[in-house]
Each structure stands twice: as C-alpha cells, then as structure tokens.
Amino acid sequence: MSLKIVVLAKQVPDTRNVGKDAMTAEGTVNRAALPAIFNPEDMNALEQALRLKEQNPGSTVGILTMGPPRAAEVIRQGLYRGADTGWLLTDRLFAGADTLATSYALATAIKKIGDVDVIIGGRQAIDGDTAQVGPQVAQKLGLSQVTYAEEIMKCENNRLTIRRHIDGGVETVETPMPVVVTVNGSAAPCRPCNAKLVMKYKRATAPLERTTDMPYANLYEERPYLTLTQWSVADVNGDPQQCGLSGSPTKVKAVKNIVFQAKESKTLTGSDTDIEDLITELLNEKIIG
C-alpha cells in the first residue's frame, strides 16, 4: 500500500558550540546567535521514513518543520536525501513555544496536510532533550504512538511492526496506522545527500527567505517545486492563544550560569612520585581499599 509519511524535523542550535549571547533576557534561546543544524535524531527518523517509502511503492515523504524562515534549510536537506515535499510553519505567533504549544502547532498542520499514515520524528531534540513533542502530537491527533524506535520492521495490513528500546532491553510492538513514531539516535544513520537531488532543489526556498533582488525570480515561475510551502497560524486554522508563548503552560522563572562552588583542591602533576603519594594517601585514609 502507498503511505503518506510526514517527518517532523527541527532546526536546532548546535549546543556543542554555545557562546555568551545564547540566551535572551526572557530566558528563551537566542537562536540567531548560534549555528543551526538538522536535529540529529530527526535524521535517523528521516532514514526510516525513506526506507518505508522505498518498500511501499507510491508512498510520499514530506518534511514538516516549525521555525524562522531559515529553518527551510531542514526541508531542503530532506529533499536532497529523497523526500518529496515539505511544509514550513513560520509565524511570529509561534515564537517562544514550549513543547505543548509546539505540538499544538504541529498537530494543526498535520490535520491540514490530511490523510497521513505515519508521522515520524526523532526521539528528542538536542536543544531541549525533552522527548515530549512526539507523544504530545500523538495525543492531540488521537493517534497511537511508539517511542524509542530502533527500526520499522514490517508494514502489513495497515499495521506497523516496530522494534524499540525499553529500559534494560528491547521489545517488538505492533501498532495500527495512523501512528506517531519517534526514533533513537542509535537507529540506522541517514543516507547522504544525492547529488542530482541537490542540483534539483538547491534553489528551493520558502517565500519569506527571498529578497526582492533575487537573481532567480524567473526560475521560480518555471519550476513550481522550487517554492516551498509556508504556513502561518492562520493558514493552518490555528488558535493564536494556543500557539507560542501564550500557549505554553511552562514559564522560565530563572536562568543562571552555574558557578561551581570551588573546593580546596590539591594539585598534582602526573609524575611517578606524585601519583604514588596520592595512592598511599588514599590507602592510608581508607578512601580506597
């Protein structure tokens, strides 16, 4: 059977390279100050989606992302690897969303996309590590969910068989579709970009990314696939009260940089004498046995 697959992907600040201006005064993330990357576990999810598409001829994969206009890069990265389409949810009203407001926005977009069989994303994003958005989207759409997935093993009779991690082990579950699946970073890595697809889609942009003096204006008229779908809150019939900061029950009370309480420490070198003295001291004080 052919499947309509939506990949939930997020552009995230690369938290491995964080500077001092990383946070705003309100305690939310200042995304503009940081290098932005495709959330790693969403890449694992994309690979599972592309495999499912290959095994089920006639299927399509679309990338759904929410963020500022530059987050359209996530859609391009998906198209380069074999996705068919994408949707960028972008609106100032979406800004400052916690996981609940984010899942509300994604769920309304999925309703607008319509008739989706599989919604798949990474287990969690590296900027929050919460793992909440997948299950919250599933609940909002009234769908079943399989989290911590390692591999989609089978798609038969409108049901998926999925191997997933649990604490201390693994289990295999069978779920009806439509379903929301979240994928671990230990799942199969995503395939690289396909050179032909890069050539085809490298000028694909969302309207908000474009400036008036774009040299390729005529290209967008000739090739409609180079215009990425871009949706505002109104486009997905969203309730502004449930989006962004106003739709977020959690508030950041305080943010602080940790100052470690300095201890009085002994400083040693790696010399034989220093190490032997340390071991003798620890043994004498019965700290080690």
Added chain:
Amino acid sequence: MNNVFVYCEIEGTTVAEVSQELLTKGRKLANQLNVELHAVVAGTGIKGNVETQILPYGVDKLFVFDAEGLFPYTSAPHTDILVNLFKEEQPQICLMGATVIGRDLGPRVSSSLTSGLTADCTELEIGDYDDKKSGTHYTNLLYQIRPAFGGNIVATIVNPDHRPQMATVRSGVMQKAVYEGEAKNETVYPDVTKYVPAEDYIVKVLDRHVEAAKHNLKGAPIVVAGGYGVGSKEGFDMLFQLAKELHGEVGASRAAVDAGWADHDRQIGQTGVTVHPKVYIACGISGQIQHIAGMQDSGIIISINNDPEAPINKIADYVITGTVEEVVPKLIKYYKQNSK
C-alpha cells in the same frame, strides 16, 4: 484534592527504584505543602504484590489498577488511567521517572490535560513566583530545576496556571528512604474498565527481552569515568583495568558515549545515570553542567586532565594535571604495589 501524586512504574510485580525515590521526594513536598502523598500503579496481577513496596515511603493513599493488558506497559491505557484519575482527584503535582515509560507517558498525559511538564529535573523545590507581565503573585509553586540547552545553563521552570505541575526525574537523582513519620496508608482498587475503554488496548507487544543490568554503576562505591580526553575505545580499556583493580565501575561522559567509546547505559549526567560514589575519578572530562549534575555529590573527586583550567577541577579534591594515557597506568601500577 490538590495532593501530590507519584506514578509508580513496575516490571512484572517489582516497583522501580526510581519510583520509590520519587515517593520519598513527593512525601517531602507534600509535607511542605501540607497535603497528602498519593501513589498510582497499574499492571497485571499486581494486587497483593506491590503495596508493601510503595506504602512504606509515606503514602497516604495508593490507587492500584490491576487488569489484563496493563502489563507490559503500552501508552494509551496508562494514559487513560492517569488522565481520568487526575480529572477526579485534581492533583497539584505529579512526578514520574524519566525512564522510557515515564518519558512516553508524561507528555501524553500533559498534552491531554494541557498542563506543563518538565523533563529530567535535577532538583524540585517549592517557592513563589511573580509574573511580571500580569502582575500576579503565585505562592507555593513547584520549581522544576534542570540543566538546559545542552547543559550550558540551569533553568528553573514553573507552571503558574495549569495543574497538575508535572515533572520527570532520572533514576538516582533523589534518594529513597522509608518514611518515619505517620501516613494514612490507605489502598484502593478502582475498576479499570471505568477508566480504560476496551478499544484503547491498541498496541500489541509481540516480543520482549529485559535483561538484568550488566553493571551496577549507580551503586558502585568507586567510579572511574572517562570523557572525550580518553581519546579512543582502547583508552577506555585502561579505565576498565583501573576500575577492576579498585573494585569499581566505569562511567562515561556524554561526549565519550556519543563518540562510541562507551555504552549508552554507562553515561553519567543529567541525561544519564546519577551516581553518588565514595570516590569519583574523572579521566579527561572537562565538566559540562549536564555531567556535573550527575556526579557532584560524590565523596572524593579526582580529576585527571591535561587542561589545568578544566571546569571540573573546580569541584575536584585532587587535580592531576596530565594526560589520561600517562596517569592511569601509573595509578594502576602504584595501587598494585601499595595495596595489601
């Protein structure tokens, strides 16, 4: 009404340690707020088997949901139980383990009740909050404190207007202790069919393997932990040798796990295991907040790092400036020579 709830996770008929740790924390919060501590557990064939593992931690009222299909855990039936129970009971706080189950269930419940949920908290406190925009003063909110943003900062999160205030906490972050005060210790066995519609047993578990943990990192008296400075998987072999000599266990920082040098279940930190050993030997670990959150309560901290400015050195009792390659073999050598 307005009580503190803890969702107790089970494997078969054994209550998870993390749930007992949260009961102890939940009891303290309930005492501070002058309310009751309630616990909820769901499984199959658990009646008569789980009560004694839960009530001693200061539980005033325990809800046991026992029916076919509630074990192994699947998302929808457990969500139904919590959502419908919370609609009746209106708790102000709900805690659960930041386990695979807690992280599957918590968001589903919070989404259904449109309440806020904070994942992987490292501290929970009660305090006040002023909303500057609306000028509202809130008293006795749950402060949900967690490292955020890749562990570069620590954030205090509050849910001023929505109930319950939900938080997940990793295993080992809180310490369990049998409650010495008075608790009501009432147990009730609600009719599961009133909470879970039959059609919600929708996901089938076909096959399941759970193994006992291969190591006891959480309870080890001595932990030898490696970070990016270890440099390779072979470098970790050396740490295993040292740990074996000292009768300890090997842990790793997130960077070392991400590099593939150590298994995921050895990760120490906010998104891994929290340890409280007598001795913590940090080998080539710089000391991001997210790592420190998982080991700062260790007795003696020894840091081996070729960077004398490594953040972890600030909390170390002994700082050895040198490479892991150079220092660890010497530790092994002189321990062998001088012990016994």
